[in-house]
Amino acid sequence: MPGVFAEVRDSGRTWRGASGVADVTTGRPVRADMKHRVGSIAKTFTAAAVMQQVEQGRIRLDAPIGDHLPHLVPGERGRKITVRMLLNHTSGIPDYIVYAFPSLQGFPSLPDMSSKSLDENRFREFRPAELIELGLTAPPTGEPGGPTGVYSNTNYIILGQLLERVTGMKAEAYITRNVIERAGLRHTEFPAGPRIRGPHSRMYESFFGLLDPPRDYSVYTNSWVGPSAGLVSTMEDLNRFYAELLDGRIVSRSSLAQMQQTLPVRALDGSTVQYGLGLHEVDVPGCATFWGHDGSAWGAGAMSLTRADGKRQMSVAINMMRWNELDSAGRPQPHPIDAALKSLYGRAMCDDDGARAAEGRAAQATATRP
Incomplete structure (x- = not known):
């Protein structure tokens, strides 16, 4: 891992730390206050914006999305899929990413997968309607409103519209x-x-070991994710945001309660997370329950979690993604970086007595794909 930086808050005390480099060529060090692409953490911001409109009566959570966007989600799907189903990923609409990036469609079969699309789309301006159509024309992941969900960026592009x-x-x-x-x-x-304003790290994509050395994708348009995962932030800002949100200062307490109603959702890496309306619930045995989100872009990853009582917060950024090589079945193989991150998360989220118990579960929130 070239560089990692973080901010941890505990009952009014704040720790910031950074280790490693922001540029492997020059050796420029990372700093704890750097801006970073934080990927799907943007979904919490978008969900909060939707809930504000619910509070104003302009959106109803259980109204069909076709009532608002019949031209984008037409027909039976538009009548069956509700705003809530988009927010909690139970719409049955698949993710568009492997269709927007055709060279990824071989995943997880290494012989058929390449990074060609990553370079071809570096400056491509995708239209939201184009991305939504890619998701809607792909095979559904299930019936709308099922008991479990399948994580999909398409849902949040629709919510942006x-x-x-x-x-x-x-x-x-x-x-x-x-x-x-x-x-x-x-x-x-x-x-x-495609460029980030202000001090930031370069962002290196290993792409499951196919890019060796990892390639810099720090200059990259966000049009392929928009309000779903296109946010740039700092670790200090992420901690402040989740503190404000979970204290009822961004949406009302009743809206927050809706956001914290979770169900199992299969993430893009195949793991299962407890997902509400733009929020993950992470229950760490022997420690506490946390709320937040994780995210990734090409070359950049981040996680931000806040304890349910608001007294402990952790936001962590890393500047390389998809470091695990895949076996013949497409399964990511263990890497020392995994163990190091587990240890960091456990220590940052929990007191020393709970750190060991936290390590295994805290890592579950880490996304291996955008």
């Missing part, structure tokens, strides 16, 4: 004004182009 429909603003603009600024975040934004 819903926000635009009911507010008259681009989703990213509405989220900036009503979520990011309301939380008092100073270093969080949806970049307007």
